[in-house]
Amino acid sequence: MAVKVNCLNPIAACGMELLPDTYEITDNYADADAVLVRSASMHDLELSDKLLCVARAGAGVNNIPLDKCAEKGVVVFNTPGANANGVKELVVAGLLLASRDLMGGYNWVKDNASDENLAKAVEKQKKQYAGNEIAGKKLGVIGLGAIGAKVANIAVRLGMEVYGYDPFVSVDAAWGLSKYIKHITNVEDIYKECDYITIHVPALPATKGMLNADAFAMMKDGVRILNFARDVLVNDEDIKAALASGKVAKYVTDFPNPAIAGTENVIALPHLGASTEESEDNCAIMACKEITDFMENGNIKNSVNYPNVNMGVCGDTARVTICHKNIPNMLTQFTGVFAKQGGNVSGMISQAKGEYAYSILDIDKVPTEDDINALLAIDGVIKVRAI
């Protein structure tokens, strides 16, 4: 039967073209085996029994109910790093927008475009839009993942003194960091020392409202804040007060909301970080490859709610995949189901991530409906799929 794929947002064609010809694109979310999504919220959508996986063509997964998906055996993927360069480049633009009054200058020229003496007027007017250079200034980067690490490295190359903070930094990201980045172990040192602060952490209960009145109170007067991660990381009322008092000179954000969009010294962009042809292509390609390998082989790569598991292509007559709870004695029960029927399990792999686990079994016979039902009847088994 054809694999049905539903796109909740438009996904770049170069990714969609990688899906096998046998796959069918459907407008009917409820009938989909696989869902592709960018920023659309899935929190209010029902998860059908048929749904097997969701691929987020992007990094942030706060638009997807990860626990609810895990409980129903729906594997959620994202595309780590695929749009990081796009965001990094926009953060560089954000640093410049926070330092030079480009918007004011641009608007003034536009408003005076028909002035015959424009060239002369420009020379008189330009002092209104003078600013500062970023070279030599201190930049604090909170979160040194795919984006934060790139931002920190480019800022070093632009002549900034860079402070980096990430208590959970991955080994890969750490290897890629410039040796000139100062390793900060207490985020308060970033608040106290830096002229510019940029935040690149996921929206989690622990990071929501991280930049709040207490944090602003520690910062230098005239600090410039950049938020290309998520609106909820910055407390709206607190940053408005900090902008009004001059504590924060500029707030550049990719996440406007009615509370801050019209506020003076807020420069708000319409979530453009990953909106480049290159990032959209990279994310679409990675997401579609993840779906295809999962649907065809049961392999999981870059999941955010199930473990990564790779057993290549099926080396026997059939393959069975099982989403289950991470509890004792599961594997012997799985092999027991096939042993009872005289079937041989020739390959098996199992990995756990938190409360959940995922197993792949290659077997020398096509599993019967009874086999599948026997697996489903095991306490802790969530979803079984025969490939």
Ligand SMILES: NC(=O)C1=CN([C@@H]2O[C@H](COP(=O)(O)OP(=O)(O)OC[C@H]3O[C@@H](n4cnc5c(N)ncnc54)[C@H](O)[C@@H]3O)[C@@H](O)[C@H]2O)C=CC1
């Ligand atoms: N503006 C846009 O269009 C885009 C925004 N984003 C946002 O940026 C966020 C980061 O993206 P990536 O760098 O690709 O993700 P990532 O997962 O590679 O990096 C996130 C980093 O934050 C760190 N972290 C987590 N909690 C922290 C804390 N309390 N303090 C300091 N560091 C902490 C993690 O250890 C990790 O290194 C995403 O979660 C998403 O919300 C991502 C892509 C595009």
Ligand SMILES: O=C(O)CCC(=O)C(=O)O
């Ligand atoms: O798909 C998009 O444009 C959103 C990108 C984003 O915010 C993310 O990857 O977390």
